Amino acid sequence: DAGITQSPRYKITETGRQVTLMCHQTWSHSYMFWYRQDLGHGLRLIYYSAAADITDKGEVPDGYVVSRSKTENFPLTLESATRSQTSVYFCASSALDEQYFGPGTRLTVT
Amino acid sequence: TQLLEQSPQFLSIQEGENLTVYCNSSSVFSSLQWYRQEPGEGPVLLVTVVTGGEVKKLKRLTFQFGDARKDSSLHITAAQPGDTGLYLCAGEDTGGFKTIFGAGTRLFVKA
Numbered sequence: 001d002a003g004i005t006q007s008p009r010y011k012i013t014e015t016g017r018q019v020t021l022m023c024h025q026t027w028s029h030s031y032m033f034w035y036r037q038d039l040g041h042g043l044r045l046i047y048y049s050a051a052a053d054i055t056d057k058g059e060v061p062d063g064y065v066v067s068r069s070k071t072e073n074f075p076l077t078l079e080s081a082t083r084s085q086t087s088v089y090f091c092a093s094s095a096l097d098e099q100y101f102g103p104g105t106r107l108t109v110t
Numbered sequence: 111t112q113l114l115e116q117s118p119q120f121l122s123i124q125e126g127e128n129l130t131v132y133c134n135s136s137s138v139f140s141s142l143q144w145y146r147q148e149p150g151e152g153p154v155l156l157v158t159v160v161t162g163g164e165v166k167k168l169k170r171l172t173f174q175f176g177d178a179r180k181d182s183s184l185h186i187t188a189a190q191p192g193d194t195g196l197y198l199c200a201g202e203d204t205g206g207f208k209t210i211f212g213a214g215t216r217l218f219v220k221a
Contacts, residue, residue: 033209040213041213042213043198071179071203090153092152097141097143098143101154102152103151103152104150104152
């Protein structure tokens with residue numbers, strides 16, 4: 001199906017474990033983004049990518065790693081999960097000035 | 111650091127009432143967007159405003175961009191239960207390709 005998908009939709013992990021959140025888009029959009037959404041903070045940009053192999057930090061990049069070897073995929077890795085990384089994570093891709101968001105991944109770090 | 115402040119944070123009204131949500135900043139944005147988000151889903155774009163003073167209408171929703179491009183408002187006429195959701199404003203950073211989001215206004219419309 002065309003669009004932007006995220007997996008898993010829900011994830012529970014333990015402190016210190018590595019976790020990778022997947023994002024896939026079928027539109028061949030150049031720009032892709034990762035946000036986290038926390039109550040009272042709205043959406044905060046973690047990392048973004050302008051094209052394959054081009055990534056840059058957003059507002060809250062510490063503790064996260066991204067890669068983009070293919071245009072359609074933009075995985076986000078938490079190298080050593082902490083409780084403060086419990087959040088809902090949204091991936092988005094962009095055409096011109098409109099961003100299209102995935103359904104989100106709810107991550108709980110215990 | 112550019113910030114967008116939304117008010118009110120929460121709004122609970124009866125069906126048929128009118129309401130206005132505000133989005134304010136001390137910074138200038140090249141464009142401003144309004145998104146609506148429902149529980150368990152990602153935000154969906156409602157409108158983008160680009161020109162200072164611009165007014166756009168989308169059925170019962172009216173969006174306005176301030177003359178100085180620092181603020182915006184969303185007015186809903188005769189609210190319906192289907193309007194319930196989280197409304198987010200977002201500004202395009204003039205210094206680069208980044209979007210700054212406000213914390214959102216959670217609207218609940220009672221039948």
